[in-house]
Amino acid sequence: MMKRSLGSSGIQVSAMGMGCWAIGGPWTMRGQQAGWGTVDDDESIRAIHCALEQGVTFFDTAANYGCGHSERIVGRALAGRRDQVVIATKFGYRVDEETRCVEFYDDDVNSDQVVHHLRQDCEASLRRLGLDYIDLYQFHINDYSPAKAAAVRDALEELVSEGRIRFYGWSTDHPEGARVFAEGKHCVAIQHDLNVIKDAPQVLAVCDEFGLASINRSPLVRGAITGKYTADSKFQPNDIRHRDYFQREWLVPTLEKLDAIRKILTSDGRTLAQGALAWIWARSARTIPIPGIRSVAQATENAEAMRFGPLGDDSMREIERLLRR
């Protein structure tokens, strides 16, 4: 089974983790749909068990996902298996479990309330997950000001010394912010977008410089690289993919490039999803893709990608050539 290091933590995890956003079900972020439509909790739990049986040991969730629902499902599914798994979750927003609405504290992306609420938010996640400590606690606000991030980092160090979290990281696509967190002793990971359509050389360079894990969100380009959508695909109104921005930012750019690289991604018998994961592993030895999974079939197909391993150097070069990068 392929393994990767969680930065300098000394923790080894499966080279692929399970993304647990979709299994949170519907919720809104600042008034907009932010879930992936209706979910079947029993199937979500079966998917988590299936992933675990296939060797997946790393699970990524967030307080936001379904306003605590994803954390509860992860907690239920993994109860009694604490020693077999590494659990990551995220904080930084005001989460209303009753209304299933998420807002910025003070309606401000850079609110100081993030630090003031940190302990309370951590306790709420621990309660929902049914844990005594969180393995990796990640700051969820992508665009938070790097100038203010040191205060968040230092508050996280306190949570480490209190034993409520083991390590922390930031889910951000901004290398300047990543650098501020990387200065912290127990910062071991940056979570960021990385997939065959959207490379992230600057954040990967920070991970190299500081010895951090690169946890890769949206590794399947939000499903668009799997070949199951067309430009005309329709989604339920409570699905984030119903919004125009999914078409614009994710679907159309991917479909424009997919045909050019389909043959290479599916070489050696891989499916498209497996090829997309293989590209990420070949991109850097620090990468840990966390595809969003919500069925046993997806858990099985994605976990099987670890048996094939990374794409070869020739395939990687050919993809760069075909995508004119």
Ligand SMILES: NC(=O)c1ccc[n+]([C@@H]2O[C@H](COP(=O)([O-])OP(=O)(O)OC[C@H]3O[C@@H](n4cnc5c(N)ncnc54)[C@H](OP(=O)(O)O)[C@@H]3O)[C@@H](O)[C@H]2O)c1
């Ligand atoms: N700001 C943040 O911190 C942030 C942002 C984004 C994501 N994340 C994390 O990263 C994880 C993954 O990112 P993501 O959910 O944005 O996108 P993704 O992993 O690129 O795509 C997920 C979607 O791909 C489809 N899928 C998965 N496996 C498949 C397979 N084998 N065959 C066909 N379709 C498959 C599923 O679609 P269906 O729903 O149609 O089945 C799934 O919902 C999230 O779950 C979350 O943990 C974090």
